[in-house]
Amino acid sequence: MEQFVFFGGKGGVGKTTVSCAYALKCAEAGLDTLVVSTDPAHSTADVFDQAFDDDPTAVEGRERLWAMEIDPDEEVERHMGEIRRRMNEQVSAAIVNEIDRQIELAHRTPGAYEAALFDRFIEVMRTADDYDRVVFDTSPTGGTLRLLALPDFLEGWIERLVAKRTKSVDLFEKAAVGDREARRKLDEDPLIAHLQGRKERFEFAGRTLRDESAFFLVVNPDELSIRETERAVAEMAEQDLGVEGLVVNRVTPAPDEDEQGRGATWLRDRVATERERIDEIRRAFDEPVVAEIESRVREVKGDLLAAVADELAIDADAGSVEA
Numbered sequence: 001m002e003q004f005v006f007f008g009g010k011g012g013v014g015k016t017t018v019s020c021a022y023a024l025k026c027a028e029a030g031l032d033t034l035v036v037s038t039d040p041a042h043s044t045a046d047v048f049d050q051a052f053d054d055d056p057t058a059v060e061g062r063e064r065l066w067a068m069e070i071d072p073d074e075e076v077e078r079h080m081g082e083i084r085r086r087m088n089e090q091v092s093a094a095i096v097n098e099i100d101r102q103i104e105l106a107h108r109t110p111g112a113y114e115a116a117l118f119d120r121f122i123e124v125m126r127t128a129d130d131y132d133r134v135v136f137d138t139s140p141t142g143g144t145l146r147l148l149a150l151p152d153f154l155e156g157w158i159e160r161l162v163a164k165r166t167k168s169v170d171l172f173e174k175a176a177v178g179d180r181e182a183r184r185k186l187d188e189d190p191l192i193a194h195l196q197g198r199k200e201r202f203e204f205a206g207r208t209l210r211d212e213s214a215f216f217l218v219v220n221p222d223e224l225s226i227r228e229t230e231r232a233v234a235e236m237a238e239q240d241l242g243v244e245g246l247v248v249n250r251v252t253p254a255p256d257e258d259e260q261g262r263g264a265t266w267l268r269d270r271v272a273t274e275r276e277r278i279d280e281i282r283r284a285f286d287e288p289v290v291a292e293i294e295s296r297v298r299e300v301k302g303d304l305l306a307a308v309a310d311e312l313a314i315d316a317d318a319g320s321v322e323a
Contacts, residue, residue, distance in 0.1 A: 215241060
């Protein structure tokens with residue numbers, strides 16, 4: 001059973017709706033389920049008509065279902081604050097201001113955003129023992145996925161750092177300047193210890209994402225969304241992560257045959273175009289289409305959320321595509 005299930009896709013395709021619907025399906029199947037959102041617009045709160053924060057909170061009126069909303073901006077602030085604290089502990093007071101300036105510049109980069117969120121993903125996965133299923137309403141982006149390559153990079157970096165520190169200690173001892181205290185400090189070096197810890201965290205993330213996670217992509221029946229999905233599948237394949245299936249969302253419902261007029265004509269043309277796109281999706285991707293979800297007139301919540309959950313051909317118990 002895959003404990004962790006991710007729903008990704010281009011912005012605005014309906015990831016939050018689909019992930020909440022699947023989480024509801026899991027909970028109703030008897031699994032203790034946590035749905036995790038990183039949407040700054042707090043769409044999960046809108047789906048369940050309930051406020052959530054950084055801690056898992058029981059969804060009112062739903063058994064076995066919890067939700068939490070991670071604020072990306074707060075995570076970046078926390079991430080940078082931790083970097084600042086560590087650096088200030090390990091450098092001289094003379095360069096603290098320069099360190100702070102460099103950290104502030106780094107704060108504004110896209111990489112900081114992705115690294116902070118990825119760290120939070122890892123933390124959630126490492127502390128998820130209370131839940132049978134954890135559903136993330138976003139899949140790691142290409143930039144975030146590239147962080148999975150860091151363990152190999154860090155291993156080489158750490159080995160080089162240790163080699164240089166060892167050489168320095170040997171020279172220090174040979175010069176008879178000190179005693180074995182330098183050797184002890186090498187073993188307790190905070191920078192090396194921190195890098196080793198980071199390496200282990202990313203190794204854990206890699207193992208968990210590859211061995212204990214399932215990925216689904218949400219796609220709308222339009223060309224931009226299809227192209228974005230193709231890129232996402234390719235980026236995930238580069239990190240040995242497979243996509244279990246595609247959810248085609250926001251499909252336009254066809255008008256009744258007896259409906260006439262301008263609106264009905266437009267709808268039929270729209271439906272025909274979308275049908276071509278859906279056929280293209282089925283031809284172009286090896287991944288199966290696990291649902292074609294029609295657009296609703298009202299916001300998807302309550303009974304409508306349950307209806308969407310029923311349309312998802314994703315097995316709630318096994319976390320795999322239903323036969």
